[in-house]
Every structure is written in C-alpha cells, then in structure tokens.
Amino acid sequence: MPKDSVRRFWLVLTASFVMTLAAIYVSLTNGAFDIAVMDVLRTLFRIDPVPDYDLIIFEFRLPRIVIAALVGFGLGVAGAVLQGITRNGLAEPGILGINAGAGTAIVLFMFFFQGQITGSGWLSILAMPIFGMIGGLGAAALIYLFAWRNGRLDPQSLILVGIAIGSGFGALSLYVSLKMNPQDFEMATVWFTGSIWNANWEYILSMLPWLVILVPIIIRKSYILDIFQLGEESATGLGVSTEREKNVMLLCSIGIVSACVSVSGSIGFVGLIAPHIGKRLVGIHHNRVIPVSGTIGMLLVIIADFIAKTVFSPVELPVGIVISIIGVPYFIYLLFKAKV
Template sequence: MPNRKLNARFFIVGCIGIAIALLMFYISLTSGTYPLTTPETFRTLFGLDHDPNHELVIFGFRMPRIVIGALVGLTLGMVGAVLQGVTRNDLADPGILGIQSAVGLAVVLYMFVVQGNIKEMSSFSIVGMSVWGWIGGMITAVLLFLFSRDRGELDPKRLILVGIALNAGFSALTLFISLKMNPQDFEMATVWLSGSIYSASWEQVISLLPWAVCIIPFLIWKAPILNVLQFDEVTITGLGVRANRERIILLFGAVGLISASVIVSGSIAFVGLLAPHISRRLVGIHHQHIIPISGVVGSILILTGDWIGKTLFAPAELPVGIVISIIGVPYFIYLLIRNSRKVTS
C-alpha cells in the first residue's frame, strides 16, 4: 500500500492539477471570437445578467464544449493508465490497441448508412452513434481476446501486436467507407475523425456521463489489482489473483469508457499515452494514485489543446486532436528511444 508520504504527495499534486484544470476552464470560458469580461461571465453564470447573447455564448456554445473536453480528457487519461497497467507496456494507449479506430469505423458506418440525414447532433443521432460505437468497441475487445491468448491466457505483449494490426485494418476500412460518402457527410466525418469537440452539445454530455459515473469508480476500485498485475505470472498466481479474468474485466471496462468518449469527440490520440507517463513522474507507480491523476492530466491536456486550437488560429479553428498530436508525436518518439536504450543496456 502507498505510504503516508506518497499519499500526501498525491493529495498536493491532485489539488494543483484540479486548480490548473479550473483555470483552463475559466480561460476557455472567457476567450473566443465573442469576448466576455470576467464580470459579464460571472453575472451570466449566476443568473444576474440576462443578456440573451451572453447566455447563448456561455450556456449554448462554450460550456458544453468545455465540459465535454474535461470529461473526454478524464476518461482517456484514466483508460490509458489502465491499459498500460493491463499490458505492462508503457507505449499502450486506446489508439495503439485499435479500440479508438474500431469505434471510429462503427460511427462512420452509421454516418454512411443514414447519410444525408445527419444535419446536427440530435438526440436520436447521438443514441444511434452510441450503440454503433459500443458495438464496434466490443467487437474489438473480442478480437483482442481471441488473437492475444497464449495457452489460454491473455498475453500482454501479443495484445499490443494484435492491437496495432487491428488499428491499421480498421483505419483503412474507415478511409475506404468515408470516400464513398456524399461531400457533406464526408466533411463531417473527416472533422470528427481528426478529434474535435467544437460542435459539443448538452446531449453529448448526457450521453457520456452515465458511462463515466459507472465505470470510473470501478476502475479506481480495481487499482490494487493493477498493482499486482505488474508482477510476473508466477507471483500473480501465488498471490491468488486470477490474472486472465482480471485483465478481461478491466479491458471490457476500458472499452466501454473509450467507446463513450470517442463517440462525442472523435479519435483524439496520445492523451491516453501522455497522461499516465506524466502522472507516474508526479505521484509514483501505485495505480491508486496514477489513475485519478491521469484523469486530471488528461482533462488539462484536452482543455489546453482546445483553447490553443480555437485562439491561436482564429478565426479558423484547429481540432484539438491535431493539437494534441503535434505534442504527442515527439513525446512518443522520445519514449521509443528511451525504451530501446533500456532493452540494449
């Protein structure tokens, strides 16, 4: 169990992280093409200013976008920590395992089937996309289980290799189907696949919340099991933990959470890779600490990336997925080099 000093460090880092996330929340709320002063923002938030333009900007456009960004960052960061723990591989994330691309393929298929009828993110379209996305994620989980087993047990190393192969296949199918769409739907699918939250709505927030409320506490509750799964198989068995069963349960929980987040934001890469690495440097190796802090760091990354994308390139907007990728690719290369040095040394 983590000692008192590590718990104190976790508490301090968590408070600082939440403060930074709230600061980015405020900055995003007050910045944009329609500028709002601090008094105007707070008066509108607390119902003291009934200017319809201010209410529309804050409650109709900015608040849903910020809340979705925070929730998506929270889920992707936590899921990344869980997947790295399950696979015992620091390079694992939802994108590398093919889960994000599978959900993306399912949603693009949905767009293709109902093409011409998706003018906006209505409640009906969100429900339809949720069902299709969840099915895509579950199919990927089943394929990962089938092809990653070695003598009946889930092999963490083979899981990564199978995930990379599935990711490549699903991405190719997604591109093929999107090229068959009409121009309007193709444009919508392209923006969505790049990872964007600019069209966020309260319906999307409501569709993601139940998944987050149900699965996030479960993943945190399973954190001690993730600590045990870092040992070798003989030690895990000696401790009385059914490793294969626990990996499958954790993977299914992660797939459900990824599916829900990808549906509302598209495929935002590298958050699930970056957040756990940053968290381990801040709070150590215990998953009771890593998982919550990864969620906070993920929220900060998404909120910061979205703010950069909508302000630095104004009046045009750069999707948050592209901004995160610009940051994530160099860091991913750095991790590859560092891991290769560890292997050769």
C-alpha cells in the same frame, strides 16, 4: 502509504485541479467573442442573465469544455489501466484499435445516413455516439477473439492484435470515405482527427454514466495493477485471479474509451502522455496514478481545445491535431528512452 507520499499525491491532485479551473476560466472568457468574468458569473448564477451570453456560454462554450474535461479524464484513466495490464509504457487506447473501430462505425453512419437520423428527440442527437460506441465494442470483441491464447488473454498479443485490427478498420474507413459525397467526406475527416466542435449536453449525458460506473470500479481494483507489475506467475502465487481481474479492468477501460471516442472522435496520445506524467509526479502505485492521470488528461484536452479554437481563428483546428503535435515528439522520446 508513507505520509510524504500521501501529501505529495494530494498536492499534485490539488494543483492539477487548480490549473484545470484556470484553463476553464480562460476558455469561458476568451474566444471569438470575449466575455468579462463578471458577465460569466452573472450568467452562470442567473443574475440578470443576458440572452446573448446565455447562448454563447450554455450552448457553445460550456458543453465543449465539459466534453473536453470528461474525454481527457476518461482517456487518461484508460491509458493508465492499459499500461498497467500490458506492463508496457508505450501502450495507449488508440493502439488497441478501439478508436479505429468506433471510427469505422461513424463513417458507415455518415455514409448511409449523411450524419443524422431524421426526426426529433434523443435518437437523432445520440445516433452518432451510439454508432461509435457499437463500433468500439465491436473492435474490442475482435481483439478478445484473436488475443485469447490457451485460455487466457495474452498482454503482448493484445497490443499486436490491436494494431492489426486498427489498421484493418482504418483501411475500411478510408475505402468507405472515398465513396462519400464531398460534404460527408469533410465531416468524416474532421471526426477522424478528433474534434469536439459539435459538443452538446445530450452527448455529455450519453457518456457520463460510463465514467460514473466504470471509473470507481477501476480505482477500487487499482491495487491489482500494482500486483501485475510483478508478473502473472507472481500475481497468481499471491492468490490473484489474473484472467478474471485482467478482463474486468480491460472491459472497463474499453467501455470508457468507446464512450469518449463516440463523442469526440479519435483523440490520440492523451492515454500515453497523462499516465507517464502522473507516474513522474506521484510514483508507480496505481491508486495514485489513475486519478492523477485522469486530471492531467482533463487539463491537456481543455488546453488543447482552447488552442485549437483560438490560435488560427476564424479557422479551427481539430483538438486531436493539437495534441498530436505534443504527443508525437513525446512518443519518439519514450522510444529512444526505452532503447537506452
């Protein structure tokens, strides 16, 4: 790797981290109740802590910021992987139907259990994320079932099947939600549009292992995505077991997306925008694109969540709507660019 490329990569990665830290600082200190930066530091480092500040920072703001960061990072990484596997710049996690599968499972959970399982402990807290993850993995199983062609996973069929399965799950979710009582229907609608308002430390612990285990696997195999850009025949000629590597990378990205969606709802376009920005900044090599896409996704979701909870205060927008306001025009721009 040329020295200039390495220097540029570390410069971009450092700049994105610095901007993320700035966004975290703004989100921690500003809101319906502003807190001075020194009070935040005293609370975080346990120097004469104040119970009111403890409640605001540790129970409301900090878990929300951490969830936003993890979800943004995961969706950015998964989007880069999916675009690399399919060799399609318009691919993103929502297109594969994973979001819709998780959404259907969540809606069924809300319909049958009114959004919670009675009792105490982790089961009652993590029930919704567990249902969401089961739904996302179930959607992935259906995608594999219908996209498998002649003993291999066809990248183009993968997208078409994902769109079809997503539409089917979306229709089922709508049907079930219309049978709900008004309170549960409102909860389901907020979740569908992507929201992290109910973030807590248990949700963070439920998704963190997936990122800790799967992201290093993806980064370690990132060179495979570079080889895939040459075409499957060329990759096979270079000695790459294309089907095995494709399945490993796809399953890793599906696991990450399912974990993210299970705690945040359906947040679209992060997996589309972040990899494109990353490629513009550091080039096309995936060992650089993947970590940069993750940090850019992290920054996007943190900023979008801050906008969602403050701009129209006391009314709060779902973070998915804020990102869609940016994502839809960018998606249209990419479509027009692809036709030129």
